[in-house]
Amino acid sequence: MRSNTARSRPLRLFLAFAAALALIGATPNVAVAAVEVQSSVAAAGTQSAVSSRQVLSAADLSQFRPGNIISNAVFYDSTTMSEAQIDAFLRTRVPNCQSGYTCLKDFRQDTVTRAADAYCGRYDGATAESAARIIQKVAAACGINPQVILATLQKEQGLVTHTWPSDWRYTIAMGQGCPDTAACDTRYYGFYNQVYGAARQFKLYGQSTYFNWYTPGKTWNVQFNPNQSCGSSPVYIENQATANLYYYTPYQPNAAALRAGYGEGDGCSSYGNRNFYNYFSDWFGSLQTRYAPIVKSASSPAMYFVTEGVKHYIPDEATLRVLMSALPTVSTVPDTYLTSLPAGRDASRYVHDARNGALYLLESDGTKHWFSSGDLIARFGYAFGDYVNLSPSHIDAYRTGDAVGDYFKAEGSVDYYVWRDNQKRYVVDDWAWAELTGSRPTYVATMKAASAAGIPLGRPVLASGILAKEQSTPNVYLTGTAADLVYVDSFDTARDAGVTRYRIYADGTLSGFTKSNVTLSPVLTCGGSVFAVAGTGIVPVNGAVPSAAAPALPESICAVLPRRGNAVSTPFFVKNPAADPVLVYSDGTLRHVRDQQTLQRLNAGRPLVFLSWSAASIARVPSGAPYLTDGSFVQFGDPDIFYVTGGTLRLVPDVETLTRLASPRWPVVERLPESFRASYTFGPAMPR
Incomplete structure (x- = not known):
């Protein structure tokens, strides 16, 4: 991100060097060059001004509004200039380039293809593309006014009017990736990278949740200069385009800078955003258009959304936030303008696209989500016909997201719910959410708080296959795929069965579940078949096992126990990895096998397999008589x-x-x- 702070010290060194050359007989062109450096390099610097000898400004800086430097409509209008118009403009700025240099009008560069992403469309690379073509293609791909790019090129490196530009000016043409407090990022080096990177950055500012300190619709303290002792003043940021300029160059001009036109103000002046305003005004005219869709009068704090020629009162901050996520400009308008508009129903998230009849729910991330049925609309607390008709440009300003579904949260809350059997079921934690959604990005619709409160509450959603405990009770339960819970008296036995996740929940979380009257044991019955724990899961057991020794678990619990390895047959062998004794399980008891000969006899020529059991699991099974060693x-x-x-x-x-x-x-x-x-x-x- 380019912040446009001072480069006055290197400039002064260069000017001193140029003056010294003149004193020892250097050619007059050196002195001319020094003035040109002042004109172009200084244009970019926060602490530097443009030489008054370079340009006579027609811009009226008395009209400069720090909270609305440029309108969204102008900033994001990528259709203002064709490639031919950009080329002609550049040639008008610099009819003649000094010998040995390549000016912007003649600059060409090979470009690479960039795939479309959330901020810019696809850019098809080509060989030897002109600066005009690169600017036009980037503007079209990223939805940025090419005039914004041209004004930025000028205020950063003076490239539009420079008659002897160095290679370095093209290397960091837009100042992209060149913060004031560190070296430039080499990933953004090169004219094409600079133009594309800056344009994409302008789009990212308005769509990334990271950039939230110049949020439109709020008042922010904006400094006059990187030197904090120069102070700041509160600025009500009216639109995203102005926020973009402050993210890129986070200073506003003070009164001295505005009085100076293109010249220098005082020691606390900064010039980046002032010069952008000057260049844009002088070259392309007004930075503003008609009133924005969100308006307020100077005489009242009430805010309205104007669409399709109808004003809709914005009843609360949440609705305002949703509207400004895609239509971030706020205009202060005369009372006569507001009174001239017919009043519609209050603005809300529920809107209509008259072109195709689609009904959408708007979200505060600038997205719109289709309602697929009237039942869904009613569930979210809207009468079918209570939508707001949006103009095509306004509805198209919202990105299309997934359709409204069964996942929702109440407005102002971070708790997620899922709709099941006409009830809302609270999704308790991230494990439950990941299991519900398969860990895929999933849209959670925002519901009116009153509507969400009116839906009956069902049992919470817990992840299956976890050990769950309420805060104030000692009992631990294993969760299944349904409402069943099985009591667990040993974490080690649970681990032997392949269950390792454990979490403590608020009291009452488990109250809606069915607690089985059995306990998780080392040998158990699932679906009529016997299984034994095996260290990291369960394995089938062939052969007779007393039913009392293998309690039957609910199928929803059996479903979460991982199957591991091949079946074993009774009698089967058990061993604790941390102890020496080998035990044989038979007829519901464990018997100690004390010698190799007995072990081989009991195994009867089968592949020798030991199930890994913890000491706790071994202790859960009754001990039988040990197999005795001959000679004892x-x-x-x-x-x-x-x-x-x-x-x-x-x-x-x-x-x-x-x-x-x-x-x-x-x-x-x-x-x-x-x-x-x-x-x-x-x-x-x-x-x-």
Whole structure:
């Protein structure tokens, strides 16, 4: 962005150098050159003025209005000059160019093709295009008056009238990408890049939400000079075109600058926007047109929207903001003008295009959105016939967006709702919104606050597959694709099932949901089939599992659990990645497998697969009797000791036999619960 601050110091150095050359016998052309530098380079500088010897101004600076330097209608009229007219204009400005230099009238450059975007249409590149052709094509592509481009070229680098321009003047012809506080951005170097970049920037100012500090329809303090001690004054910015000029050159001329015409004012003067006004006025005439569509009288704060010859009272700031998003100019008009206009219904977002009968909802981003049915119109609080007829130019000023649909928000609110079953359902957060829309850019229509308040409230929209908790309650629930919730007593078990997202919501958020009487468990039933958690999701389980050990979940909950890997068959093996024991799941219990031989026997030649379970998931399943290792000793609830051999438990009849069987180690006897006895096979007692 070009801000047009001072370049007076380099200029003075150049003039001093030129004067020194003259003193030592340099040719007279050097002195002439110095004057030309003053005329052209100074035209661009905020702190520099144009030499009064260069031009006699016809511009009436007493008519300069800092809040309305140029009208939108003039600024955005790309049809004011053809290529031939631009070429003739440039040749009139500079009939003769100094030898060895290329003046703008003769300048040519290869251009590249640029695709259309939100701000400019397509530009088809070509070989050796003239300056006039580049200006005309850029103006047409970006919807900018070519006269604006010419005046900017002059006030920035003096290129329109320069008779010996250096290459550098073409390099930064429009000052685009050359802020006052940093070096120029090399991406914008070159005449074509400069003209296209500046024109596109002018369009971007009015459409990007970033540029909001000179918003039309408000009063802003605009400085007189980069030196803040020079002060500022409040300026009511009447239109987007004037805002564009301030974004590009953020200073207004003070009284001394305006009195000076093209000359110098005082130490607090700036000249960029004054010189733009001067050049445009002298070369092309008035920068204004008839009254803008949004008007107010000097005697009243009331504002009206004038379209199709009818005035419509603007009832509130929200409606004004919507209208000014595409029609940003505000005119102060005589009372007689307002009283001469017939009054229509109050202005609103609901408008009509008489050319094709389309009914639209206007938005504050300068877009219009088609109503596809009368039911939608009524839902948004409008009677079918209560629209405002817009003139073609006014309706066309709004960009066409997506049709009005089921997503909406109340005017003045940031909360999103979706229409479902004649209810409004609040979209709780970004996860829910992304799931609803598939993360695609989606239009959210603005509804009257009263209309939105009158729609019955349904249950909120939550993303599926998340762990949800209300602020004041300890319970955590897993959300599904419908209204079902399942209680979750362990974050680790949820993670084993592939659920990791967690969020706390306001109290009452979950009140409209159905809370199932089951708890998420490591083994579960979905749609009649058994599944087991596997660390990052669930896998099918083949084989018998007691129904009590695999509670059935609602289908809307099952739908959010990710499927991982191939099916396993009972008995299947489970392991905690952070611990050593291998467990086998069978008949609703987990049994510890203590040796490789037993593991291979239980696996029965299948590909060996371990399901990854957290300690919490393992703890959720009842523990069964461990598989005992041959050569070990166990006892249950009585003094009898058994020796394990070949998977069978055999009674040890006396201490001598126990010592002999354990030799050369001391015998270690494991105590097991009496309830485990039935899990083992017993054989005859060991011989003495």
